[in-house]
Amino acid sequence: MKKSAVSSRSAVKGTAPILDVSALTVERGKTIILRDIAWRVERGQHWVILGPNGCGKTSLLRALTGYMPPTGGAISVLGRRYGDCDWRDLRLSIGLVTSALQISIPPAETAVETVMSGKFAQLDLWARTTRADRAAALAHLRLLGAGHLAEREWIFLSQGERQRVLIARALMAKPRILILDEPCSGLDPVARDYFLGFVEKLARRRASPSLVLVTHHVEEITPAFTHALLLREGRVVADGPLAKALTARTLSTAFGAPMRLARRDGVWRIAFPRAAGRGRGD
Numbered sequence: 001m002k003k004s005a006v007s008s009r010s011a012v013k014g015t016a017p018i019l020d021v022s023a024l025t026v027e028r029g030k031t032i033i034l035r036d037i038a039w040r041v042e043r044g045q046h047w048v049i050l051g052p053n054g055c056g057k058t059s060l061l062r063a064l065t066g067y068m069p070p071t072g073g074a075i076s077v078l079g080r081r082y083g084d085c086d087w088r089d090l091r092l093s094i095g096l097v098t099s100a101l102q103i104s105i106p107p108a109e110t111a112v113e114t115v116m117s118g119k120f121a122q123l124d125l126w127a128r129t130t131r132a133d134r135a136a137a138l139a140h141l142r143l144l145g146a147g148h149l150a151e152r153e154w155i156f157l158s159q160g161e162r163q164r165v166l167i168a169r170a171l172m173a174k175p176r177i178l179i180l181d182e183p184c185s186g187l188d189p190v191a192r193d194y195f196l197g198f199v200e201k202l203a204r205r206r207a208s209p210s211l212v213l214v215t216h217h218v219e220e221i222t223p224a225f226t227h228a229l230l231l232r233e234g235r236v237v238a239d240g241p242l243a244k245a246l247t248a249r250t251l252s253t254a255f256g257a258p259m260r261l262a263r264r265d266g267v268w269r270i271a272f273p274r275a276a277g278r279g280r281g282d
């Protein structure tokens, strides 16, 4: 039986995975950016994607959101496959919070306006919104601990505040999966800890979309994350439940350097064996 037939049947039953990526390959010229990626996100799972610079994380996100057409394989969202239906429709099920968005926000736009613009997953459309949209936007801001910022203009928001406003904005479209692309970059350690507290709170809500956190840092994996996908050179090194997929061995393979991994007081940490501490002064 063809895979698409299986997918659409399970969608009818309401049992389709939220995201189903199979044999995904992306090539540009002679460069193979992603090779034969298989990845499945089921309801209630929260994933972390880890891997070194250039391993293909951003390319995978771009493929998932329809901006990087694959050269092979298939991507389905809730049983509906890219190529078989309007990709803009599928896009609405996938919220993406990425720093690339930040330059597109008008500097004088208030936080609540920015959040309302997320209803259509497009910029500059808040003028078509209603009082109910405004109430929803304020509720999302409050959920992210940013209710007090509602009338503050974008240009005045700190980096951590901007990230929370962009997450509230992404929630306006009621996505089934919410991708946070390196959301902690640029945050100081205290702001990072505070921000991760909100991510954890969001993940633990019953109505939360499945979260996908893209990061280089294991410290950012809060307890609500259940699964991990590790990439290296465009390939999957490991995927599955955290306890199985995230080990010293898989991390060392993904990052191409020996590492130790430990979890203390709920916080993951890596350490480098002494001999591998190149240039660290010890």
Ligand SMILES: Nc1ncnc2c1ncn2[C@@H]1O[C@H](COP(=O)(O)OP(=O)(O)OP(=O)(O)O)[C@@H](O)[C@H]1O
Pocket (backbone or CB within 6 Å): 028, 031, 033, 051, 052, 053, 054, 055, 056, 057, 058, 059, 060
């Ligand atoms: N359109 C393209 N044409 C050719 N090569 C590309 C293209 N887009 C990305 N690449 C290459 O694919 C590889 C993966 O890039 P990608 O940006 O997905 O990595 P990444 O894991 O997100 O890296 P980082 O952690 O540094 O953000 C890189 O070597 C990049 O130069």
